[in-house]
Amino acid sequence: MAEQYDVFHRLERxxxxxxxxxxxxxxxxxxxxxxxxxxxxxxFILPFHSLLDFKGLFKGVKSLNISPALPLLTGxxxxxxxxxxxxxxxxxxxxxxALTGYIISFIFVAPRSMCDFVSGYFRIGAYSKFRNxxxxxxxQSIVHGxxxxxxxxxxxxxxxxxxxxxxxxxxxxxxTFLYQxxxxxxxxxxxxxxxxxxxxxxxxxxxxxxxxxASNLLLANTEVHKAMGYVVDFLKATRLALxxxxxxKLNIADLSNMLSAGVSIFVIKEDHLELKGEERTVGDLxxxxxxxxxxxxxxxxxxAALNEHxxxxxxxxxxxxxISKRFPMKNDEEWVISFHVDSxxxxxxxxxxxxxxxxxxxxxxxxxxxxxxxxxxxxx
Numbered sequence: 001m002a003e004q005y006d007v008f009h010r011l012e013r014x015x016x017x018x019x020x021x022x023x024x025x026x027x028x029x030x031x032x033x034x035x036x037x038x039x040x041x042x043x044f045i046l047p048f049h050s051l052l053d054f055k056g057l058f059k060g061v062k063s064l065n066i067s068p069a070l071p072l073l074t075g076x077x078x079x080x081x082x083x084x085x086x087x088x089x090x091x092x093x094x095x096x097x098a099l100t101g102y103i104i105s106f107i108f109v110a111p112r113s114m115c116d117f118v119s120g121y122f123r124i125g126a127y128s129k130f131r132n133x134x135x136x137x138x139x140q141s142i143v144h145g146x147x148x149x150x151x152x153x154x155x156x157x158x159x160x161x162x163x164x165x166x167x168x169x170x171x172x173x174x175x176t177f178l179y180q181x182x183x184x185x186x187x188x189x190x191x192x193x194x195x196x197x198x199x200x201x202x203x204x205x206x207x208x209x210x211x212x213x214a215s216n217l218l219l220a221n222t223e224v225h226k227a228m229g230y231v232v233d234f235l236k237a238t239r240l241a242l243x244x245x246x247x248x249k250l251n252i253a254d255l256s257n258m259l260s261a262g263v264s265i266f267v268i269k270e271d272h273l274e275l276k277g278e279e280r281t282v283g284d285l286x287x288x289x290x291x292x293x294x295x296x297x298x299x300x301x302x303x304a305a306l307n308e309h310x311x312x313x314x315x316x317x318x319x320x321x322x323i324s325k326r327f328p329m330k331n332d333e334e335w336v337i338s339f340h341v342d343s344x345x346x347x348x349x350x351x352x353x354x355x356x357x358x359x360x361x362x363x364x365x366x367x368x369x370x371x372x373x374x375x376x377x378x379x380x
């Protein structure tokens with residue numbers, strides 16, 4: 001109850017000041033000739049006009065307002081004192097003092113006095129110019145006529161609060177307002193939750209893509225290391241084959257060891273293939289395979305010998321295939337070298353089929369070179 005009384009007391013005090021301003025503005029709005037059209041003239045003469053406010057003398061000293069003239073009086077009184085220091089005529093100093101005081105009053109004091117509701121120099125034109133934001137607020141408050149005053153607000157509130165019906169109406173309107181606010185806040189929260197949910201999904205998707213990319217990189221790195229191991233094994237086997245060639249021990253088994261796959265070599269003849277040797281195969285190849293033999297007509301080594309590309313692929317059994325390539329040799333000979341590869345042997349697949357890491361032509365070039373060395377070794 002004490003808190004409620006304090007609120008009403010504050011409203012009453014504020015209302016008194018606001019009503020004074022409203023009254024002043026209403027009365028000034030009526031006098032358009034003096035206080036609207038001629039306020040600029042008043043601005044220029046106010047520092048002098050306030051000196052002639054003799055009416056204030058009869059109202060008492062408290063109501064006398066000569067503040068716009070104070071800078072003028074001060075400057076006029078103080079500047080002659082400077083004649084003791086500056087060698088200038090006293091009347092010139094009085095002129096400079098009066099001019100300086102007038103300028104100060106014109107710029108700083110006079111506009112403030114014309115915007116003061118109780119100064120006696122209030123001009124609505126100056127108020128609307130210098131304090132336009134306040135003027136527009138008061139203008140909206142008193143636009144409906146002379147019947148509105150701010151002091152009626154706390155009185156009407158007291159009447160409303162004393163009436164149960166009005167109190168219920170106030171509470172109802174407050175509840176409605178709060179319900180609307182709650183609904184709007186709930187909607188905003190829902191939108192924010194949806195945005196957060198979308199961002200969370202995007203974040204999870206980004207993490208998933210990152211994990212997949214990291215897994216792919218790790219897998220690729222593992223594949224590269226594995227491939228490098230196969231290449232190192234291939235180079236070691238090649239070095240061993242070269243050492244065996246220097247000792248005149250090079251044979252088809254060395255080629256098979258290099259690729260970790262079975263190898264068969266055929267010499268191309270006019271109407272047949274002649275088996276030169278095989279290693280790590282089932283050993284069921286005949287010594288001579290005629291081109292018109294239906295049993296071997298679709299074999300990769302026969303196709304490689306006859307087609308223009310000089311290479312062929314065959315899968316005689318599940319998870320077992322044969323890659324055959326034709327190579328030119330010395331003494332106008334041509335050989336067909338077939339690699340018998342099991343799909344479960346990764347090293348054999350890597351070195352015979354290849355992938356993005358290894359250029360398979362280099363492997364076949366090395367095999368071809370060793371075959372030429374083998375042919376040279378056999379001719380001696």
